Amino acid sequence: MSRGPVGVVLVSHSAAVALSVADLARGLAGGGAAAEVAAAGGGPDGGLGTSAELIAEAARTVDRGAGVAVLADLGSAVLTVKALLEEGGELPEDARLVDAPFVEGAIAAVVTASSGGDLDAVEAAASEAYAYRKV
Amino acid sequence: MLDARFFHRWMTAAAAAVDREAGRLTELDAAIGDADHGSNLQRGFTAVAAVLEQDAPDTPGAVLTLAGRRLISTVGGASGPLYGTLLRRTGKALGDAAEVTPAQLAEALDAGVAAVAQLGGAKAGDKTMLDALLPAAEALRESFAAARAAARQGALDTVGLLARKGRASYLGERSIGHQDPGATSSALLVATLAETAAGEAS
Numbered sequence: 351m352s353r354g355p356v357g358v359v360l361v362s363h364s365a366a367v368a369l370s371v372a373d374l375a376r377g378l379a380g381g382g383a384a385a386e387v388a389a390a391g392g393g394p395d396g397g398l399g400t401s402a403e404l405i406a407e408a409a410r411t412v413d414r415g416a417g418v419a420v421l422a423d424l425g426s427a428v429l430t431v432k433a434l435l436e437e438g439g440e441l442p443e444d445a446r447l448v449d450a451p452f453v454e455g456a457i458a459a460v461v462t463a464s465s466g467g468d469l470d471a472v473e474a475a476a477s478e479a480y481a482y483r484k485v
Numbered sequence: 486m487l488d489a490r491f492f493h494r495w496m497t498a499a500a501a502a503v504d505r506e507a508g509r510l511t512e513l514d515a516a517i518g519d520a521d522h523g524s525n526l527q528r529g530f531t532a533v534a535a536v537l538e539q540d541a542p543d544t545p546g547a548v549l550t551l552a553g554r555r556l557i558s559t560v561g562g563a564s565g566p567l568y569g570t571l572l573r574r575t576g577k578a579l580g581d582a583a584e585v586t587p588a589q590l591a592e593a594l595d596a597g598v599a600a601v602a603q604l605g606g607a608k609a610g611d612k613t614m615l616d617a618l619l620p621a622a623e624a625l626r627e628s629f630a631a632a633r634a635a636a637r638q639g640a641l642d643t644v645g646l647l648a649r650k651g652r653a654s655y656l657g658e659r660s661i662g663h664q665d666p667g668a669t670s671s672a673l674l675v676a677t678l679a680e681t682a683a684g685e686a687s
Contacts, residue, residue, distance in 0.1 A: 399521070399561035400562070400565070429604060430557065433570055
């Protein structure tokens with residue numbers, strides 16, 4: 351299997367936020383967007399929270415063999431991804447939690463992945479979004 | 486000696502206690518958190534009890550590891566990965582022995598509590614579950630009853646602390662005066678361990 355673009359998983363407490371940020375990132379990545387983005391939002395009961403199963407499923411969906419960058423909003427979203435990574439076997443082997451602001455980081459990650467950047471480049475671009483000051 | 490059935494009984498007792506106390510845990514969480522601690526743990530431990538009933542692992546380590554995995558996949562809040570890591574890491578530290586001594590459990594629990602501290606980046610005094618678990622793990626070297634008392638005291642003592650982790654930390658000074666829900670559920674978990682051990686002895 352040829353290695354496709356790096357996949358991006360967006361984990362938010364809110365299903366609507368995860369889906370919308372995925373749409374936003376895809377939209378801003380431009381027409382030729384090739385990177386796979388999957389939203390894993392909301393808890394096991396469909397309300398606000400974090401679902402380990404949705405995260406694992408999203409990571410499988412976007413995995414093209416080049417690694418998966420996972421961005422999370424806060425609290426249980428971050429802790430659940432970390433616990434799954436430590437567990438082993440739950441997420442693709444080269445999945446990685448990326449330390450980045452959720453919205454800006456997601457856009458940077460999807461743009462970079464779509465332009466063929468490897469996992470290190472995607473991670474660096476997403477993390478650099480922290481440095482973008484607005485005032 | 487403590488065998489797989491002991492740990493299974495502990496988890497079943499924990500599920501019953503969480504069920505009983507879910508309202509109080511959620512009430513504590515409503516004061517400084519997002520009011521879902523009781524219902525989240527209830528969902529998680531109900532799933533733990535169900536999977537243990539179905540799979541019945543035959544070593545103490547396997548019981549706790551399975552329970553931990555189940556919590557991570559079902560809870561939906563920060564308590565899922567935190568308690569999941571606690572049980573899973575404690576279970577891994579117990580290895581594949583068919584029976585373990587209370588001293589071995591105390592040592593394994595140290596490893597579990599250390600993993601929780603690392604995952605959450607919290608330390609003693611941050612008004613988290615660690616404020617019950619750290620003294621409990623220490624006191625477990627002495628006895629189950631001492632561990633229970635230490636966890637209970639640790640949870641009560643969180644009332645005066647300023648929250649430094651999680652959503653409660655956003656409240657700053659206003660978090661003082663409330664008992665931490667995570668420390669409270671940790672004390673509950675240790676209390677059911679002591680009850681299970683007392684039931685064993687009688």
